[in-house]
Amino acid sequence: MPAIYIDLDDVIADTTCRYVEILEREFGRIVDFEGITTFDLKKSFSLTDHEFDYFFRLVHEPEIILELKPFEGVLDELNKWAGLGYEISVVTGRLTSTYESSLEWLRRNKVPFDSFIMVDKYLRPVVDKNIAISLDRFSEMEFILAVEDSLDMSMFLQHRMNTKVILFDRPWNRDSGNLAGIRRCMTWDEIGMLDQFSGILDSK
């Protein structure tokens, strides 16, 4: 059966909302989630290099990863797709150091998945290449549909891999205009409705 690509952070897990709470706890800084208009969190959170290094390390600790919450409706939709026989591929650009805790999170939250793929989506300086595959290698894979929140990754999936994309609406991806082949959805309920009425899983 064809595979469906599902990004992890800010698509399955409500990650950045939690980051806002951690930012306030650690730095006493209050940031409006809706004001996070860039994917660059150092900029969005107005952190110095030193503060950002600390914050970035902290939010990748297993205890922080494990306490993230899945979005409402995501499990229903993924279970539905899995029940229809689609392969669910969870594809993340998270740090490779979170490999075990990410898998543990998926298990604890009963996320149905057939494969868990770490990809060096953001060309990070420290990547365990035994764990994460390059974008080039990743681009050889095939998906019938992808759900992403990163605009750059959505465009890569659409243009380079000819994959139908649902862009999961987040404040940092709103400045996109209309992109051919990329459909914006606000919630997992909306994805479910779209699936039901528009046949998003029909072959390309």
Ligand SMILES: [Mg+2]
């Ligand atoms: Mg994401």
